[in-house]
Amino acid sequence: MNTRKNILSFPIFVVVFLIEESIFNQIHLPFGGFSLFLIFSLSWCALSTPETGAIAGFEAGLLMDLAPHSQGSVGQWTLVMISVGFGIAYLRYGDDSLRNSPLSLVVIVSVGVVVSLVLYVLVGALLGMDLGSTFQLVKTISGNGVWTLAITPFLLPIVSRLHGLIFETRELK
């Protein structure tokens, strides 16, 4: 684990978070739309080692908890994103057949988005959060999953390049 590289990834997350909050929140897409930041951070985790995935999940979750529209407790998204980030990285890192297939990456990120939303709802229910009707929840979560499947292939090259810039740079000796 390289602490310096993990710290370097945080400003990138902040920039994507600002883009999400200031631009993408202005656009209301059908079936709940998608979360650019969630897709970006889970794609980042999928490209990382389990340790880096957990740390990236922590950074992303903390930013999502600080979002003005977040209704849950501070720490709720952090808990979810650490678990899903670590899980995705763990699942993908050890399996070379999954690691070398871009299609599997898209599917893993989409499933990760759905799982993280479901986990958020479950943790919210445990903490006594008002979540609305089941139909609305199912519509939002499934809509996010489908949108993620459609968006991730376009976003992956950018995430992959940024990830490579930070984690694959060799230090000069």
Next chain:
Amino acid sequence: MRQRGDNRSRLLFVILIVTSLFFITLDLRGVQVMNGVRSGAQTVLAPFEKGANAVFSPIGNFFSDVVHLGRTRAKLKRLEDQNASLRKTLIDRKGADAQLKQLKSTLDLAGTAGYTIVSAKVISQGNSTSFSETVTIDVGANKHLTRDMTVICGEGLVGVVKVVYPNTSHVLLASDPSFRIGVRIAKSQQIGILSGQGTDHAVLQLLDSQSSVNIGDALVARGSQGDKPFVPGVPVGSVSSISHSSGAISEIAEVKYYVNMNALGVVAVVVKAPLADPRDILVPKPPEPAPTVTVFVTPTPTPTPMPSK
């Protein structure tokens, strides 16, 4: 096959999980540091949201129009009937005109009831992962706003101020699943509780088992003690359907909000309620039927032939 993780990575995972649980505990216990951090984040984000709203709101409006194509079809039909140059001018000025219209109707509503208001512009709407119906407005503590103030627009109730930041405020919309408001049926004066459902409809539960409700009945806010969080007399919605459940203690009805929560542009925060309850004066009047034109036809007298001399 790569080594998936050693004890160190598992230890790191556990440490991070414990840290997040620690955050949750602090937040649930109401530690001020957490609120301060979130307030700081909103203060940092507000200028970005304002700037992006100015630049990207036409794109957002475009997608909103596509999503609500059915509702705007009649409006589009009318626009198509106008000539091309006028239509182009209208499209260019559509955003500004809509906001001006919303502001005018909001001022009309507030003026009729005697509410003292602070007008505000919606600068951001809740994202898809928040599972709540919220908007952010561009006024906050700088305009002396406080928590639990009623937010209205030209058609009626929008929501209630939940969090006040230095330059912005967070408004919980009436359509949010956690939203509850005491309402009164305009004509019969029966009372009930209206609950948001996360859609453009709400559910009304009457408090009195002997009361009944009719389709089309208008609902207004009953008002709260000290006018917080709700000032009295604000129109909320009208009854669209009634559920006759044999097991229910009192009647349950579905209510359609007067306000379209997806098309909020300009709203107003009620900072002071009038001394007297405005009662039902804000209830929207039903459309008047077109006057029937009555034509009286009087037969012209036929000239009688004059007898020849």
